[in-house]
Amino acid sequence: MQWSELADQPCSFSRTLSVIGDRWSLMILRDCFMKVRRFDDFHDRLGIGRPILTDRLRKLVANFVLTKVAYQQNPTRYEYRLTQKGLDLYPVVMAIVHWGDIHMNDRKGRPLIHHHLPCGHDFDPVMTCSECQAELSPREVTIRPGPGARDTVHLPPRAATAPRSRQRSKPAG
Amino acid sequence: MQWSELADQPCSFSRTLSVIGDRWSLMILRDCFMKVRRFDDFHDRLGIGRPILTDRLRKLVANFVLTKVAYQQNPTRYEYRLTQKGLDLYPVVMAIVHWGDIHMNDRKGRPLIHHHLPCGHDFDPVMTCSECQAELSPREVTIRPGPGARDTVHLPPRAATAPRSRQRSKPAG
Numbered sequence: 202m203q204w205s206e207l208a209d210q211p212c213s214f215s216r217t218l219s220v221i222g223d224r225w226s227l228m229i230l231r232d233c234f235m236k237v238r239r240f241d242d243f244h245d246r247l248g249i250g251r252p253i254l255t256d257r258l259r260k261l262v263a264n265f266v267l268t269k270v271a272y273q274q275n276p277t278r279y280e281y282r283l284t285q286k287g288l289d290l291y292p293v294v295m296a297i298v299h300w301g302d303i304h305m306n307d308r309k310g311r312p313l314i315h316h317h318l319p320c321g322h323d324f325d326p327v328m329t330c331s332e333c334q335a336e337l338s339p340r341e342v343t344i345r346p347g348p349g350a351r352d353t354v355h356l357p358p359r360a361a362t363a364p365r366s367r368q369r370s371k372p373a374g
Numbered sequence: 375m376q377w378s379e380l381a382d383q384p385c386s387f388s389r390t391l392s393v394i395g396d397r398w399s400l401m402i403l404r405d406c407f408m409k410v411r412r413f414d415d416f417h418d419r420l421g422i423g424r425p426i427l428t429d430r431l432r433k434l435v436a437n438f439v440l441t442k443v444a445y446q447q448n449p450t451r452y453e454y455r456l457t458q459k460g461l462d463l464y465p466v467v468m469a470i471v472h473w474g475d476i477h478m479n480d481r482k483g484r485p486l487i488h489h490h491l492p493c494g495h496d497f498d499p500v501m502t503c504s505e506c507q508a509e510l511s512p513r514e515v516t517i518r519p520g521p522g523a524r525d526t527v528h529l530p531p532r533a534a535t536a537p538r539s540r541q542r543s544k545p546a547g
Contacts, residue, residue: 208478211480211485212404212474212485212486213470213471213472213473213474213475213478213479213484213485213486214400214401214404214467214470214471214474215401215404215474216474216478216480217470217471217473217474217477217478218397218400218401218470219478220478222397222400223397224391224395224396224397227387227391227395228387228388228391231385231387231388234512235517286477288512289473289476289477290473291501291510291511291512292465292469292472292473292499292501292510293466293469293470293473294387295469295501295510296465296466296468296469296501297386297387297390297391297466298386298387298390299386299465300386300390300462300463300465300466301385301386301387301388301389301390302386303462304390304459304462305381305386305389305390305392305393306386306522307384307389307522309521309522310520310521310522311386311520311521311522312384312385312386312519312520312522312523312524313385313386313517313518313519313520313523314517314518314519314520315515315516315517316515316516316517316518317503317505317506317508317510317514317515318514318515318516319503319506319508319514320503320505320506320508322503322505322506323505324503324504324505324506325504326465326501326502326503326504326510327501327502327503327504327507328464328465328468328469328499328500328501328502329499329500329501329502329507330490330492330493330495330497330499330500331497331498331499331500332490332493332495332496332497333490333492333493333495333497334500334502334507335490335492335493337464337465337468337490337499338464339407339461339464341490341491341492342488342489342490342491343488343489343491344408344486344487344488344489345486345487345489346485346486346487347483347484347485347486347487348482348483348484349479349480349482349483349484349485350485350486351485
């Protein structure tokens with residue numbers, strides 16, 4: 202499979218990666234959620250080449266993740282803002298940050314503290330079930346084909362069976 | 375900034391991407407959560423070249439996301455299993471899948487249905503606050519430097535201020 206074919210796969214994971222699976226696109230998105238909006242600011246913070254930055258911003262706009270808005274006339278200058286589709290990537294960004302906070306924190310503690318305004322507490326993001334609100338564990342989730350399934354290549358080898366424990370140190374047989 | 379410098383940044387997002395920001399690594403992880411474990415199975419499902427697959431698996435093992443376990447002797451053959459560090463990436467994978475389910479579903483509906491065994495319902499993953507259990511919205515979260523902050527480059531331009539609405543169609547000034 203070529204990388205360019207990802208968007209055509211009957212798999213929501215592959216399709217999402219076809220839009221944001223590029224490493225610099227993800228770094229740009231992180232900055233967008235920190236209210237960075239202007240080309241030169243992205244450039245200064247990320248230190249990537251202008252052609253690459255131009256290309257990634259163009260792609261995010263083309264996929265309706267960002268929208269380009271004029272903030273000045275004569276000469277016209279633009280800034281990049283998250284659309285609702287882009288804002289909906291917040292769980293992706295928070296999940297990536299949280300894993301780094303736990304597993305890549307350099308023993309000094311996390312670089313950023315997140316504060317939840319409605320409840321007034323510092324918090325960790327927790328991925329929960331929409332139906333029972335319990336925290337999700339991969340061992341308690343099963344998968345089966347949905348209406349958008351086209352073939353079985355991207356389904357699990359044994360769909361609709363609960364995954365066994367992955368913590369055993371020896372193989373099953 | 376070179377891509378290889380990401381792991382050294384005082385930013386949990388960059389550090390996580392230094393381990394899993396590679397596109398194929400993410401695709402391999404998706405398959406790991408579907409209980410794919412063997413080199414040839416990854417190869418057949420993902421259709422990537424063996425040298426790239428070898429490299430990505432080696433990197434995931436080196437970063438303790440996967441562990442290599444012998445499942446056969448004479449000749450010795452190995453399979454790859456998620457460690458606890460790897461299992462902790464489940465929210466990242468689920469967040470990516472869910473965004474694709476909502477925004478990239480090709481109008482046919484989602485390719486996979488997720489079922490939560492403890493409550494017995496099909497579900498969507500919801501990212502919530504650990505303290506008040508409410509669903510997180512980027513507009514209700516502020517950020518401030520934590521104990522691991524080293525400089526201000528990777529902090530938001532205006533730390534500890536609430537983000538304004540990003541939905542306005544015209545710039546502020």
